[in-house]
Amino acid sequence: MKVVGRKRRWSVGELARASGLTVRALHYYGEIGLVSASERTPAGHRRYTDPDVRRLYRLRALHLLGLPLEEIRTVLNTADDSAALRQILVAQLADLDARAAGIAELRGRIQALLEQVDGSGMPGSGSFLTVLEATVPLVHANAYLTPQQREAVVQHARELGDDTITVLKAEWLGLVEQLRTLLRDGVAAGDPRVRALAGRWTEIGTALRGTTGDDGRLNTALAAMWRDNRTVIDQGMADRVAWLDAGDVAAVVEYVQQARQLGEYDERTVGDHG
Template sequence: MPATGSGQQTRSGQHWKVGRLAAETGLTVRTLHHYDDIGLVRPSGRTASGHRLYEESDVERLYQVLALRQLGLSLDAIATVTDGDTSLSEILDAHRAYLDDQLAATRTLRAQVEMLSRTVRTSPDASVADFLQVIRGVIEVDDIFERYFDKGQIADLAERRAMLGDDVITAAETSWQELIPRVDAALSSGMDPACSEAQEMARQWMDLLEQFHGGDEGLRDSLYRMHEDNAQQIEQEFCGPSREHIEFITKANEARST
């Protein structure tokens, strides 16, 4: 039968010589030879001239080895797992969970780099001290976030941030900076939360929160719990809303709903 682009086709299925398998997987021939020598991934057959010939089941086992290797297992431990009762689906699930964690960490790191990049753009003369301050702030925010948001939620937030883009994020930050002083002034003047002006501020407030959580109830609840437990720190260190701001907006929002 004719050969295909990804290996030789035989009556018993597709086969790969070691060079072709190395080329398609990105592994080296030396690595495949080593896996064969230690009994980790042995080719199921040989050509008439004695060259290694891998079958589809060998490729599946090779994936298992590489997935477990990425999870941090030693070759000896991998041999024990692959020779035991662990199924391919279990290895796939473990590999996927690992990649989800890595993806969440990468998204978080990207958000940190983006924050530093924005600092440089807005403050061309930023000093090392400025960077250290931002880094400390990032770490503090991360510590708070990790207490209230799970890894999946943090990844969702990072993905949402990337989807919205810098312009929308910057506009939202500006809107918060303008809205909080307006609510502060309303509190100082004794404004009735049920009046139309207060209700309009409440609408803007809820719209900004909607950009953050996207209507996800889990994210919204985590956000509220985080603020409830850390209101003073958020207000003092990150210029966030106070408990009084939240209470005023809550009353104004209730008036909107009646």
């Protein structure tokens, strides 16, 4: 890092080490026009300035808050003033508060398990599974959902209550098993049995989502999370549920989507001829 008067200049390697990013990532940000080195040395080497570093901070903060790069580009191209920076910092603080609340909730669950072990005896298996589910998430949603979206989902879960969620999850797993059997038996997605199960699948999803199901941006983020992590989620479910094999959940989800599409097509056809 070179200092000229009070102005600092970073080489790409120095900025990579200081920011925790790779040189390759910084080059990529430059190639797509998000963060570029504003200056070059007489020998042609890139040098990042203070405004470049502030822009990089804004980019990384917004990305961690779940914004896609195209939306981040729009935000970065607005004025880099104190008001814009304050908004980002407030959002980051809210994100940290949400994470802290999640850690505190998990700590309380583990403390309750410890008290049961020290007191009346071993907790039930359901208690351990609840803690495992919270401790080892299949996907880190922070990269996809904003703090506000995550809080909305958490708030709805509180309103439903643990008992209701457990019942709905159990029924959903039952649907997975039934649909997997039909799929393996070669039953077409348009079969009334598949369509009925797909309809109940949708009803359970609606119950678990509540009013958050009306949030178009949240729906888009959740779809992207499934698309990007389908293999991880599928394998994670297979690891957690004894009767599931790798590939089952992904195949069943596609089966349900086909049944829905056929149902929508039939409804349009009836409407066109009604």
